[in-house]
Structures are given as C-alpha cells and as structure tokens.
Amino acid sequence: MITTTNKDIKEYKHEPFTDFALKENKNEFYKALEIVQAELGKDYPLIIGGESITTPEKIVSINPADKEEVIGRVSKADQGLAEKAMQVALSTFNTWKKENSEARANILFRAADIIRRRKHEFSGYLVKEAGKPWKEADADTAEAIDFLEFYARQMVQLKDGAPVQSREGEVNKFNYIPLGVGVIISPFNFPLAIMAGTAAAAIVAGNTILLKPANNTPVIAAKFVEVMKEAGLPEGVLNYVPGSGAEIGDYLVDHPKTRFVSFTGSREVGCRIYERAAKVQSGQIWLKRVIAEMGGKDTVVVDKDADLDLAASSIVYSAFGFSGQKCSAGSRAVVHQDVYEEVLEKAVTLTKTLTMGNPMDVDTYMGPVIDQASYNKITKYIEIGKEEGRLVAGGEADDSKGYFIQPTIFADVDEKARLMQEEIFGPVVAFCKARDFDHMMEIANNTDYGLTGALLSNTPAHIERAKEEFHVGNLYFNRGCTGAIVGYHPFGGFNMSGTDSKAGGPDYLILHMQAKTTSETI
Structure with a gap:
C-alpha cells in the first residue's frame, strides 16, 4: 500500500505565474535554460512497465526556433511494442484499480511538488522544444501543476461516491470505479499542461494508460514520465509509447482491450478517432469512451x-x-x-x-x-x-x-x-x-x-x-x-470543438470512471 499524507484537499489555489520583471526571477530562468541546454541531444527510451526500451527508429525532436538544434532523440514504438504496452497495462490494472484513492492522489501531490521545485527547468524545455516565450512557458508549467493538484483533490472528494436514498430495510450506495486501460493522445501546443492533465486524470481515477505524446514534443513528455516515477507511481501504470499516429495510434484506438481514448488535437484526427472507437471489435465487451477536445474558430x-x-x-x-x-x-x-x-x-x-x-x-x-x-x-x-x-x-x-x-x-x-x-x-x-x-x-x-x-x-x-x-x-x-485557469474556468467546447469534457472542471474525473450502484437488504 502506498503511503498517504494529510494534505488538505480543500486548500486548492491556482499556481502563481512568475513575474519576470523581477531581476531574481529572470536570473533563475536563465540558469534553468542553461541546465536544459546542457541536456539537449539525449536519447530517450520507451517505458513499458519497468522496462526502458531503445528502438533503432527515432523521433528526432528539434527546436522550432532553430532547426539545427536537436532537443532529443526519442525511441519510436511499433505495433509490437504497442501490444506489449497494452498487455502490461492490462495486467497492472488488476492491482492499480484496488489502490485506495488517497494513495493515488498522493502520487499526484508529490509530482506537483517535484515540478514546482523544478518549475523553470520544465519551462525551459517548453521554450526549447515547443518554441514558447517565457510567459507562455511559465503558464504552461503552472497549469500542469494545477491539474495535478486539482485532480488529486477531486479524486479524494469522489472516493465515497455520491449520496443516494436508502429505503427502510436496505442500504444503497453509488460509487465510481475505474474503467480500465486508456490511450492518452496529447498535443504539441500545451505539451506539459494538457499531457500531464489528461494522463494524471486517468491515472488518479484508477486506470492504467498508454501515453502517446505529440511527435513534436516527446521530450517534455519523457521528463514528465520521469517525474511520475520519482513520485512513486508503480511500474506499468503509465506506459510511454511515442510513435506514428498511422502505425500505433490507429492500432491502439481500434484495440479491443482499449477502454477509453483521451485525445486533444485537430478536428480531422478527433473525428477519425471518434469514428474508429465507435466500432466494436472482435473480443470487445464494452463501448469505448472517447474524451475529445478538437479545436476551435x-x-x-x-x-x-x-x-x-x-x-x-x-x-x-x-x-x-x-x-x-x-x-x-x-x-x-x-x-x-x-x-x-x-x-x-x-x-x-x-x-x-x-x-x-x-x-x-x-x-x-x-x-x-x-x-x-x-x-x-x-x-x-x-x-x-x-x-x-x-x-x-x-x-x-x-x-x-x-x-x-x-x-x-x-x-x-x-x-x-x-x-x-x-x-x-x-x-x-x-x-x-x-x-x-x-x-x-x-x-x-x-x-x-x-x-x-x-x-x-x-x-x-x-x-x-x-x-x-x-x-x-x-x-x-x-x-x-x-x-x-484550472478550477476557475472548466475548459471544453461544443459542436466540432469536441465532447465538451471540461478539463479542470467538477465532472472531468467522472469521465474516466463508471458508476456502480449497490443495494444491500438488511
């Protein structure tokens, strides 16, 4: 059993933005950029269970402000490795779903604390890999911290379900239980905040996941995976599988053991995922859930x-x-x-x-x-x-x-x-x-x-x-x-903007769970 803390779940406060008009903040950020600069060009493996897997084919991440600068080389999953990750996630789900809600939440709290301590470093990666100016990068990192804190607190509040009436002679309960294995497909434009938020929401709700980040920003995702391991996340709960959408994206969306898909990206890809996920595959015993945010005008x-x-x-x-x-x-x-x-x-x-x-x-x-x-x-x-x-x-x-x-x-x-x-x-x-x-x-x-x-x-x-x-x-x-802002402005839209899944809102975690009613006669 994972150790829990007594962190006050009601004390949610938005992570403050950094004031770069202050010289000390500016100097700290420049130091962080130097740390990031020294790390450029590294190789990053896939993470499947407790195994680091290096593949010959790489996704080469470059700096969009300087095409000659390589941020990192990330191993690329094929369908065989995607299947291996699915089997690991399925096996791990049998134990992770039984972990208590406070323990799962506590991992998110620790991850938030780790990123908070290294805030400028993560923002530095956003500057380099995503081309974000300082203030945009700082806001992205702050939002990632917010998502971790907000969903951790929300999970603890949901742990006992919702109240229902009981008649004389019976005890009725309404509880939420995890769905299963989810596929998380995250975008390049908020490569820390949205990636971390969608992954953390699924995990804290008791699911295991396969994380396929945007091919433009896979290094930031790899750094987040390292944080989650440091925070105490058991092996196999989060499996890091960057790769081609056509090769492994479709494969995982179609997979009969995929229980849900959480996607942020273009309308074209979102509609493709929605359509493919709707088809019941041989051996599939549920209707897949799709959580999609697809853009706007x-x-x-x-x-x-x-x-x-x-x-x-x-x-x-x-x-x-x-x-x-x-x-x-x-x-x-x-x-x-x-x-x-x-x-x-x-x-x-x-x-x-x-x-x-x-x-x-x-x-x-x-x-x-x-x-x-x-x-x-x-x-x-x-x-x-x-x-x-x-x-x-x-x-x-x-x-x-x-x-x-x-x-x-x-x-x-x-x-x-x-x-x-x-x-x-x-x-x-x-x-x-x-x-x-x-x-x-x-x-x-x-x-x-x-x-x-x-x-x-x-x-x-x-x-x-x-x-x-x-x-x-x-x-x-x-x-x-x-x-x-997470918790202040729950975010999601109508029509072709997606499923209105309202990230950072009061009902977002419930999308990653299913409700179970029990009625006991006494």
Missing part, C-alpha cells in the same frame, strides 16, 4: 459601447499568444460598424509593437510556429487572406532558421470567407464588420465550432443575451478568449 465580439482599448488588446493578445497555436485563440474579430475602423486601427498599432524572435530572449512576445507543416499551412492561409480581405499588418514569413510568421491581420473579411470559417492555428486574425448586435450573434455562431468566445460590451442587456445565445463552451466578458 473563436470569436472576439466588440459592441459599439465597449472600451475600445480593451477591445483591441483583447483581440491582439487572444490572436497572437503562442503564435495563435491555441484551440482557444481568437482568430475572428467581429466589430460593430460604428467602432470598426477605430478598433482595427488600435489593433494594428498594438500588433506592430509585438516583438517576434527567439523565445530564449525574455523580451520575445511571439516565437515560431511548431514545424514546417504548420508553417506551410499558415502561409497558405495568408495567401488566401490576401484574396479575401485587406492585409493591414504582418503577412510575411521566414523559415530559413526557424518557423517564423509575423502576427497578421486581415480587415474587411466576409463572414462566410474561409479565413472566418476554417481553423488556421497560427498568428492570423480576420476582422469582420457587424451591423448590430443581432448580426454579431449571428456571425459569432456561424462556424462548425463552439469552443471559446468573448464579448466586449458595456450594455447589460447584450451581456445577458450573449450568455443565452453565444454558443460556446467558454464565454468571457470584457477580456480575451484565451487563458482558462
């Missing part, structure tokens, strides 16, 4: 009485934070015609003050996009934008050293144009003019997605209408549409 709406400086900054920082590579990024600005030109001018002026460059520099606001494929896709959309709208900021790109694309604004874009409808996942925002509030709501809801949205308005009646009519999973007023 998110809108910042500006009313005619809004604070226009706040509106401009909300649009710009929602669009260009981490180069627009957030599913919550505000890639559409819908502005009332009476204030359209003024908001556009303010947004363009602010955008031109943003610093773009190597994220190793503390003053860099926007670094590279993640890889050549993303660079090619985004630059193609910029060319489309030149046909659909008026280029008023940015529009240039350079992939000679890293994958750099300027923060780009297109004005006067039609509400049905491709730039207004399709997820670009890059630093591109389209401005669209609206006649009145009815028109604003119409445009805000005219995509296939429904993840985040923001309304800048000082009209209470419009705010109340938006609460009812603006069909997104996370709706914000008088601020940007990015920056959800």
Whole structure:
C-alpha cells in the first residue's frame, strides 16, 4: 500500500505565474535554460512497465526556433511494442484499480511538488522544444501543476461516491470505479499542461494508460514520465509509447482491450478517432469512451459601447499568444460598424509593437510556429487572406532558421470567407464588420465550432443575451478568449470543438470512471 499524507484537499489555489520583471526571477530562468541546454541531444527510451526500451527508429525532436538544434532523440514504438504496452497495462490494472484513492492522489501531490521545485527547468524545455516565450512557458508549467493538484483533490472528494436514498430495510450506495486501460493522445501546443492533465486524470481515477505524446514534443513528455516515477507511481501504470499516429495510434484506438481514448488535437484526427472507437471489435465487451477536445474558430465580439482599448488588446493578445497555436485563440474579430475602423486601427498599432524572435530572449512576445507543416499551412492561409480581405499588418514569413510568421491581420473579411470559417492555428486574425448586435450573434455562431468566445460590451442587456445565445463552451466578458485557469474556468467546447469534457472542471474525473450502484437488504 502506498503511503498517504494529510494534505488538505480543500486548500486548492491556482499556481502563481512568475513575474519576470523581477531581476531574481529572470536570473533563475536563465540558469534553468542553461541546465536544459546542457541536456539537449539525449536519447530517450520507451517505458513499458519497468522496462526502458531503445528502438533503432527515432523521433528526432528539434527546436522550432532553430532547426539545427536537436532537443532529443526519442525511441519510436511499433505495433509490437504497442501490444506489449497494452498487455502490461492490462495486467497492472488488476492491482492499480484496488489502490485506495488517497494513495493515488498522493502520487499526484508529490509530482506537483517535484515540478514546482523544478518549475523553470520544465519551462525551459517548453521554450526549447515547443518554441514558447517565457510567459507562455511559465503558464504552461503552472497549469500542469494545477491539474495535478486539482485532480488529486477531486479524486479524494469522489472516493465515497455520491449520496443516494436508502429505503427502510436496505442500504444503497453509488460509487465510481475505474474503467480500465486508456490511450492518452496529447498535443504539441500545451505539451506539459494538457499531457500531464489528461494522463494524471486517468491515472488518479484508477486506470492504467498508454501515453502517446505529440511527435513534436516527446521530450517534455519523457521528463514528465520521469517525474511520475520519482513520485512513486508503480511500474506499468503509465506506459510511454511515442510513435506514428498511422502505425500505433490507429492500432491502439481500434484495440479491443482499449477502454477509453483521451485525445486533444485537430478536428480531422478527433473525428477519425471518434469514428474508429465507435466500432466494436472482435473480443470487445464494452463501448469505448472517447474524451475529445478538437479545436476551435473563436470569436472576439466588440459592441459599439465597449472600451475600445480593451477591445483591441483583447483581440491582439487572444490572436497572437503562442503564435495563435491555441484551440482557444481568437482568430475572428467581429466589430460593430460604428467602432470598426477605430478598433482595427488600435489593433494594428498594438500588433506592430509585438516583438517576434527567439523565445530564449525574455523580451520575445511571439516565437515560431511548431514545424514546417504548420508553417506551410499558415502561409497558405495568408495567401488566401490576401484574396479575401485587406492585409493591414504582418503577412510575411521566414523559415530559413526557424518557423517564423509575423502576427497578421486581415480587415474587411466576409463572414462566410474561409479565413472566418476554417481553423488556421497560427498568428492570423480576420476582422469582420457587424451591423448590430443581432448580426454579431449571428456571425459569432456561424462556424462548425463552439469552443471559446468573448464579448466586449458595456450594455447589460447584450451581456445577458450573449450568455443565452453565444454558443460556446467558454464565454468571457470584457477580456480575451484565451487563458482558462484550472478550477476557475472548466475548459471544453461544443459542436466540432469536441465532447465538451471540461478539463479542470467538477465532472472531468467522472469521465474516466463508471458508476456502480449497490443495494444491500438488511
């Protein structure tokens, strides 16, 4: 039995962000970057049970800001090794599911403490491997700590199930039990926070997992696996199997012993997983559960009485934070015609003050996009934008050293144009003019997605209408549409944005469990 602690489960506080204006914090971060720099180029094995497995075929992780710099070489799983990991996870589940909830939670608490002590080091890996500027990296690491702490506390609160009524002469109970083996497929854009959160939620609920991280950011995932081992996670609970989506991703989603799939990524891949998981395979005795977060086409709406400086900054920082590579990024600005030109001018002026460059520099606001494929896709959309709208900021790109694309604004874009409808996942925002509030709501809801949205308005009646009519999973007023905080803003969306699984929310862990009713006659 794993030793537990008496940590107060109710005392949840969001992990604070680092103030890099303070010299001592800046110096500490530079020291951490030196530690990370000294570790670059290492080889990382697969972890299956207690075994470290090195394969001849590698995933080579590179720095998107400097294509010549190798972050690490990660062994690549094939179907044979994926099957081995599945068998280990199945066997381990028989013991892990019996571990008490406090003990499982305690491992997450310890992991959070380890990452907290090494916070800048983990952020340094995010700078190097994901191309995140300092503040974005720091927020990613803080969110990972938040997920570990939040889900640990939530599991302890759920350990006794939910109350149900008992009639005279019987005792009734309603408890949650683990599902089984889960496949965790995590994204590159929050390669620590989302990877750690999805893995930890499944584990603390009593499941065993196969973790397949994004191929752009497998080293950060390998570092997290090391932390979980140090925190006392038994061998075989977390199996680290990076590899090709086509080769092992489909294989594991289809596997008859896979009980659930937790996926964060593109709409295309998410829909593919949803469809494949729905098919009952030979030997499969359950319906697989899919937890999917698939992206968005998110809108910042500006009313005619809004604070226009706040509106401009909300649009710009929602669009260009981490180069627009957030599913919550505000890639559409819908502005009332009476204030359209003024908001556009303010947004363009602010955008031109943003610093773009190597994220190793503390003053860099926007670094590279993640890889050549993303660079090619985004630059193609910029060319489309030149046909659909008026280029008023940015529009240039350079992939000679890293994958750099300027923060780009297109004005006067039609509400049905491709730039207004399709997820670009890059630093591109389209401005669209609206006649009145009815028109604003119409445009805000005219995509296939429904993840985040923001309304800048000082009209209470419009705010109340938006609460009812603006069909997104996370709706914000008088601020940007990015920056959800664990426990404060449960995160997940509607329509083609996924299964609205609300990460960091009160019902997220339950998605990784099944309910069992027992009734005892006395």
